[in-house]
Amino acid sequence: MTALPNTRYVAHKRRVTEDKRLAAGRGNFVQDIQMPGTLHVAVLASPHPRANILSINADAALALPGVACVLTGAELYAATNPLYGGLPTPEVKWLPLAVGMTRYAGEWVCAVAATSRAIAEDAIELIEVDYESLPCIVDPEEALKDDAPLVHPGHKSNVLYRRTFTWGPVADDFAKSEETLSFRARWNRSSTVPIETFGALARWDQGRDMLEVWASIQMPNYAEQIANALRIPLNAVRVHQDVDVGGSYGVKRGIKHTIIVGYLSRKLGGVPVRLIEDRFDNMSGGDAHGPDRIFDTKVAFDRDGTIRSMKVRAIDDAGAYPGRGPFQLGKPIAALCGPYTVNSIEYEAISVTTNKTGQVPVRGFGQSPTNFMIETMVDKVARHLGMDRLVIRRKNFISPDAFPYEIPTGTKYDSGNYPVVLDKGVALADWQRLVKQREALRAKGRLAGIGIATCLEPGGGNNMFEYLMNPSAEITTFMEGCGIRIDGHGKITGVMGTTTSGQGHETLVATIMGEDLEREPDDIRVVHADSLAGLPTRSPVASRMAIMLGGAASGAARKIKDKLLKIAAHNLGKPESELEYDGGAIFDRADPARKLSWEQLCTIAHRQYHKLPPGMEPGLQAEYVWQVPRGGGLPDKDDKVQLYPCFSFQAHLALVDIDPDTGKVNILDYALAHDCGTVINPDIVRGMIIGGVAHGIGAALYEKFHYAPDGQFMSATFADYLIPSVFEVPFVKDVEHCTPSPLTSHGQKGSGEGGYLGAPACIASAVNDALAPRNLSLDSLPMRMMDIEALLNGDQPT
Amino acid sequence: MSEIKLTINGVTRTASAEPRTSLLDFIREHLGLTATHMGCEHGVCGACSVMLDGVPVRSCLMFAVQADGHDVMTAEGLRDADGAPGVIMDSFIEAHGMQCGYCTPGMMVATHALLSQSPDPTDDEIREAIGGNLCRCTGYAQIIEAIRIAAQRLRDAT
Ligand code: FES
Ligand code: FES
Numbered sequence: 043m044t045a046l047p048n049t050r051y052v053a054h055k056r057r058v059t060e061d062k063r064l065a066a067g068r069g070n071f072v073q074d075i076q077m078p079g080t081l082h083v084a085v086l087a088s089p090h091p092r093a094n095i096l097s098i099n100a101d102a103a104l105a106l107p108g109v110a111c112v113l114t115g116a117e118l119y120a121a122t123n124p125l126y127g128g129l130p131t132p133e134v135k136w137l138p139l140a141v142g143m144t145r146y147a148g149e150w151v152c153a154v155a156a157t158s159r160a161i162a163e164d165a166i167e168l169i170e171v172d173y174e175s176l177p178c179i180v181d182p183e184e185a186l187k188d189d190a191p192l193v194h195p196g197h198k199s200n201v202l203y204r205r206t207f208t209w210g211p212v213a214d215d216f217a218k219s220e221e222t223l224s225f226r227a228r229w230n231r232s233s234t235v236p237i238e239t240f241g242a243l244a245r246w247d248q249g250r251d252m253l254e255v256w257a258s259i260q261m262p263n264y265a266e267q268i269a270n271a272l273r274i275p276l277n278a279v280r281v282h283q284d285v286d287v288g289g290s291y292g293v294k295r296g297i298k299h300t301i302i303v304g305y306l307s308r309k310l311g312g313v314p315v316r317l318i319e320d321r322f323d324n325m326s327g328g329d330a331h332g333p334d335r336i337f338d339t340k341v342a343f344d345r346d347g348t349i350r351s352m353k354v355r356a357i358d359d360a361g362a363y364p365g366r367g368p369f370q371l372g373k374p375i376a377a378l379c380g381p382y383t384v385n386s387i388e389y390e391a392i393s394v395t396t397n398k399t400g401q402v403p404v405r406g407f408g409q410s411p412t413n414f415m416i417e418t419m420v421d422k423v424a425r426h427l428g429m430d431r432l433v434i435r436r437k438n439f440i441s442p443d444a445f446p447y448e449i450p451t452g453t454k455y456d457s458g459n460y461p462v463v464l465d466k467g468v469a470l471a472d473w474q475r476l477v478k479q480r481e482a483l484r485a486k487g488r489l490a491g492i493g494i495a496t497c498l499e500p501g502g503g504n505n506m507f508e509y510l511m512n513p514s515a516e517i518t519t520f521m522e523g524c525g526i527r528i529d530g531h532g533k534i535t536g537v538m539g540t541t542t543s544g545q546g547h548e549t550l551v552a553t554i555m556g557e558d559l560e561r562e563p564d565d566i567r568v569v570h571a572d573s574l575a576g577l578p579t580r581s582p583v584a585s586r587m588a589i590m591l592g593g594a595a596s597g598a599a600r601k602i603k604d605k606l607l608k609i610a611a612h613n614l615g616k617p618e619s620e621l622e623y624d625g626g627a628i629f630d631r632a633d634p635a636r637k638l639s640w641e642q643l644c645t646i647a648h649r650q651y652h653k654l655p656p657g658m659e660p661g662l663q664a665e666y667v668w669q670v671p672r673g674g675g676l677p678d679k680d681d682k683v684q685l686y687p688c689f690s691f692q693a694h695l696a697l698v699d700i701d702p703d704t705g706k707v708n709i710l711d712y713a714l715a716h717d718c719g720t721v722i723n724p725d726i727v728r729g730m731i732i733g734g735v736a737h738g739i740g741a742a743l744y745e746k747f748h749y750a751p752d753g754q755f756m757s758a759t760f761a762d763y764l765i766p767s768v769f770e771v772p773f774v775k776d777v778e779h780c781t782p783s784p785l786t787s788h789g790q791k792g793s794g795e796g797g798y799l800g801a802p803a804c805i806a807s808a809v810n811d812a813l814a815p816r817n818l819s820l821d822s823l824p825m826r827m828m829d830i831e832a833l834l835n836g837d838q839p840t
Numbered sequence: 841m842s843e844i845k846l847t848i849n850g851v852t853r854t855a856s857a858e859p860r861t862s863l864l865d866f867i868r869e870h871l872g873l874t875a876t877h878m879g880c881e882h883g884v885c886g887a888c889s890v891m892l893d894g895v896p897v898r899s900c901l902m903f904a905v906q907a908d909g910h911d912v913m914t915a916e917g918l919r920d921a922d923g924a925p926g927v928i929m930d931s932f933i934e935a936h937g938m939q940c941g942y943c944t945p946g947m948m949v950a951t952h953a954l955l956s957q958s959p960d961p962t963d964d965e966i967r968e969a970i971g972g973n974l975c976r977c978t979g980y981a982q983i984i985e986a987i988r989i990a991a992q993r994l995r996d997a998t
Pocket of ligand 1: 877878879880881882883884885886887888889898899900901
């Protein structure tokens with residue numbers, strides 16, 4: 043094991059700065075922001091999955107006292123540009139309100155602004171829309187057929203993207219392998235579903251010709267997308283980033299909501315306008331669902347368990363409006379073979395549009411479904427060969443001395459020690475005890491199984507998958523900026539430029555600046571600059587903030603330290619190399635009594651120009667914008683590409699007990715070992731990981747956005763879409779390992795996604811181990827009680 | 841419009857609202873107390889939990905007029921008199937029993953309800969007490985730890 047670095051603040055248990063205000067009920071959530079005269083928006087949702095809109099009559103709604111405006115899709119379309127779409131599919135237009143045709147049940151058709159949400163909802167009831175219902179399509183494989191109804195008739199196909207990549211000698215490896223097997227794995231539609239719905243508040247400032255926005259947002263390029271859609275200059279959009287976001291995990295991307303309120307505020311002369319989704323809006327029409335995926339995989343291997351090659355076809359149902367959703371087929375290219383030494387890979391990625399609400403990025407950006415597929419594959423090979431599931435993993439692991447290790451897709455993994463982390467997990471779970479317990483349960487007639495899964499968590503961003511899928515997107519910068527200001531009193535302020543939704547970014551910045559400057563982090567204030575005042579940011583996506591914001595904070599702090607050393611050298615008459623920086627003071631190593639304190643140095647910088655080195659900029663401030671490590675290049679001619687820079691690793695183990703009569707799964711034991719390099723704040727990392735496991739248990743056993751064959755949406759409440767409560771989440775034991783990343787400021791890697799990447803695969807592995815004695819298997823998530831019961835009864839799962 | 845008079849966090853307040861106004865909206869929009877949160881408005885998530893006459897209830901499932909003449913405590917009522925975090929709040933901070941903080945006020949109200957009945961709860965009792973409060977961030981482990989700390993501190997204080 044690599045020892046933890048010797049640090050003052052990093053990796054120590056310390057309170058999380060944000061918790062103080064949040065625990066005291068003093069958060070600043072978008073719903074908490076009250077402005078006099080605010081108008082409230084409610085939306086009218088289409089009851090039809092696919093229909094022509096023949097007419098809209100809003101007279102009665104407009105006559106209702108308190109109603110300021112009824113906005114139709116046609117009006118909004120005439121005044122704005124369609125929303126961002128990542129693929130080169132110009133005829134697939136994503137619009138905030140439907141124009142001419144509705145494409146899913148729940149799609150927004152009209153918006154009403156009124157003096158209260160209740161009046162706006164009353165008015166919605168009074169709008170008469172004449173629809174002509176049309177046949178719809180909700181099955182992604184049916185949607186691929188030639189005679190399927192077209193979701194976007196102008197696009198002339200339901201296929202949004204289809205391409206086959208081949209990395210390495212796939213045909214050769216298949217020919218040479220002793221065995222192959224094929225399987226299908228299904229990841230049904232679910233999402234992260236934060237407890238806070240999405241909300242946005244906009245105010246057009248007529249004095250400044252500028253749109254002010256407060257929103258529950260977590261998205262790169264939000265201000266740009268607003269400016270593009272509203273046809274206003276980017277510097278006429280000010281997004282306030284000091285809004286606390288009530289959970290996101292990828293999905294808080296309410297661009298269409300923002301365009302509606304932004305447009306209305308401007309149209310109505312600058313009154314504040316807000317749209318806070320209710321739970322129905324959020325689930326049925328918020329365009330916030332996650333991947334919906336079918337994998338058909340063929341794997342080639344030898345009888346000793348060596349996995350040589352894999353062919354994967356992934357069909358992903360993007361729903362009616364693909365923004366960045368389809369790119370969730372691309373990111374997994376970063377870790378398509380997981381932690382294993384697979385020699386070659388073929389990958390066919392198909393994105394298809396259907397009559398469902400739109401897909402957005404979800405925690406892991408496609409990696410969790412992919413990891414479920416990879417780990418299912420490894421388990422199937424083991425089962426086929428009669429091999430132990432731990433042995434086959436150890437056999438195929440990338441060796442700890444092989445890093446940096448390049449996988450067939452061209453991405454280099456930075457560092458890792460997979461065998462040791464797995465061993466730690468096995469020891470923590472006490473494998474032999476699990477086996478005994480499983481056998482005891484089986485002897486009692488229960489179905490019991492042990493799950494094992496590993497996962498790689500790519501962290502840091504660098505979305506070159508976007509270029510792979512859309513070569514017109516020549517974007518090789520994936521940066522993050524951070525500012526630092528030391529005031530005349532010597533107090534430190536860190537300046538970040540994005541919202542936070544529970545990841546503890548203020549704590550991160552303060553801890554790293556405190557570490558590098560050797561100053562107490564609790565005395566460092568961290569502010570969220572608005573989008574006009576802040577530095578470039580790509581937002582807290584891609585498990586990247588510890589890496590990227592941490593790196594930028596460190597870079598800014600180091601600039602300050604350099605400047606202080608120059609000031610001290612000038613005043614002490616010694617070269618910098620002979621000076622020692624100690625806790626913010628600087629002294630002469632040869633004569634430690636000759637010293638300038640932190641306060642003296644700050645005073646010189648702020649007030650005593652005559653003591654500064656000639657020509658030095660006064661004050662003590664710095665900015666640092668960091669490009670993602672290993673980023674910047676385009677794919678080569680063989681489509682090999684460096685995607686994310688850092689790779690965390692986890693091993694999950696679980697014991698489940700299934701009631702053979704009802705199919706109910708109980709998780710009796712859960713243990714995991716994790717390695718995300720240097721941990722900046724242990725409580726934050728542990729919370730992220732266990733929270734991710736809970737989220738993964740939901741995806742594995744409970745959560746499904748279900749559309750009936752007629753296109754109606756069946757999961758619009760928390761009574762239909764089941765988020766795990768404390769009863770469904772077992773006590774999770776965890777153990778840490780640290781393989782520092784050589785690419786980051788303090789050896790840190792990402793940790794926000796791993797729990798969610800490992801848990802679904804682990805639970806699936808456990809359920810299948812439990813089903814094995816009956817010779818059954820289930821490769822479709824979620825494995826709901828009714829699905830398992832149906833399988834045990836010999837019925838087809840629904 | 842109906843006039844509603846109630847005691848909230850020990851203070852008597854009067855405000856008028858439409859009869860259809862939920863207690864949740866009344867607390868947030870009419871009384872300006874924003875710690876109580878809206879997660880589902882159909883009684884499942886618990887983000888809107890408040891104490892009504894000493895019993896935890898979901899403020900989204902009640903009309904404000906039904907609280908007329910009653911005693912309500914919201915998460916704000918768990919602050920110390922000087923506004924600093926009270927024992928339960930500080931225990932949630934100590935254990936990092938939150939991430940985004942959105943479910944947290946509801947969790948702390950549920951904690952208060954538990955600990956006022958059962959000062960030394962078992963883990964099963966803790967789970968039971970927060971079983972109706974959903975948290976999407978934490979996986980509950982650090983929330984349970986926070987409640988254990990709060991119970992200990994409150995016992996130590998008496
Ligand atoms: S908002 Fe009341 S229970 Fe969810
Ligand atoms: S802390 Fe975010 S929902 Fe519980």
